[in-house]
Amino acid sequence: MDFISPSMIKRIAAKYDFKFKKGLGQNFLSSQEILEEIADAAGICGANALEIGPGFGVLTNELAKQAKKVVALEIDERLIPILGDTLSEYDNVTIINRDIMKTDISDIIKKEFDGERISIAANLPYYITTPIITTVLESKLPIDNFVVMVQKEVALRLGAKPGTKDYGAISVLCQYYTEPEIICTVPAELFVPAPKVDSAVLRMKFRETTAVSVKDENMFFKTVKAAFSQRRKTLLNCLLSNFTHGREKLVEIMNSVGIDPKRRGETLSLEEFARLADALK
Numbered sequence: 001m002d003f004i005s006p007s008m009i010k011r012i013a014a015k016y017d018f019k020f021k022k023g024l025g026q027n028f029l030s031s032q033e034i035l036e037e038i039a040d041a042a043g044i045c046g047a048n049a050l051e052i053g054p055g056f057g058v059l060t061n062e063l064a065k066q067a068k069k070v071v072a073l074e075i076d077e078r079l080i081p082i083l084g085d086t087l088s089e090y091d092n093v094t095i096i097n098r099d100i101m102k103t104d105i106s107d108i109i110k111k112e113f114d115g116e117r118i119s120i121a122a123n124l125p126y127y128i129t130t131p132i133i134t135t136v137l138e139s140k141l142p143i144d145n146f147v148v149m150v151q152k153e154v155a156l157r158l159g160a161k162p163g164t165k166d167y168g169a170i171s172v173l174c175q176y177y178t179e180p181e182i183i184c185t186v187p188a189e190l191f192v193p194a195p196k197v198d199s200a201v202l203r204m205k206f207r208e209t210t211a212v213s214v215k216d217e218n219m220f221f222k223t224v225k226a227a228f229s230q231r232r233k234t235l236l237n238c239l240l241s242n243f244t245h246g247r248e249k250l251v252e253i254m255n256s257v258g259i260d261p262k263r264r265g266e267t268l269s270l271e272e273f274a275r276l277a278d279a280l281k
Ligand code: SAM
Pocket: 024, 025, 026, 027, 028, 029, 030, 052, 053, 054, 055, 056, 057, 058, 059, 073, 074, 075, 076, 079, 098, 099, 100, 101, 122, 123, 124, 125, 126, 128
């Protein structure tokens, strides 16, 4: 595939009479520079890559140059013959016509990658951003890097620190399993067609061990969810609505781990959530 540019994406669309489907989040990236940044961030030199939503195959093309094998899952069957053409020079690419939301990634790892470690790269369709990210983060599969292009505000939320307006349960989930890093921001005009908002490339590098160790992960995430359930309320009131311990007991538990019951949930660090969840257990 030649150097990617907006005119090239438009040429491919015209050649195949392809009409972009907004409902499938079809905003195709048209910057060679950003494509290379995503592929480099995935760190797949000689390793395996899974791509979600290849579109015309512009990112697949960059991944295929570096990877041992690339498997790309595309829901839109109109794109399958186009991908056959645009990626014809590679023998290390497998395209599968499938909905990622109905796909068991562990099955793909077993069948397509012989159970080996993979990295995942995707310019994600915006309508399934959160469920895909949550599924991959919680999957406990052999994944090294998860590099995604998402709306800029989503990238900021995933990497947000305690006490900031962007910090939420998904920030804790992301940082518990991975080290997130914004690689670059991407203006809307670098896509064809251009979406309404800017995007960012976020790399989530999976940690060898989780950021904090907890007695019970379910309790950890239940505590986090409860703490963020009503942002204007104190942590104590949030916990009261989600646990059966009773006010006095909760105050005692919070004091025992050095957390002021009057604090707001969104000010707690991962370490504090871990201490609190262990004490609640
Ligand atoms: N990777 C291409 C690029 O960077 O230009 C296309 C990215 S475009 C934002 C998202 C792609 O995901 C589209 O090709 C769309 O058809 C595909 N897609 C949307 N929903 C999907 C799903 N549930 N499973 C797999 N692919 C999906």
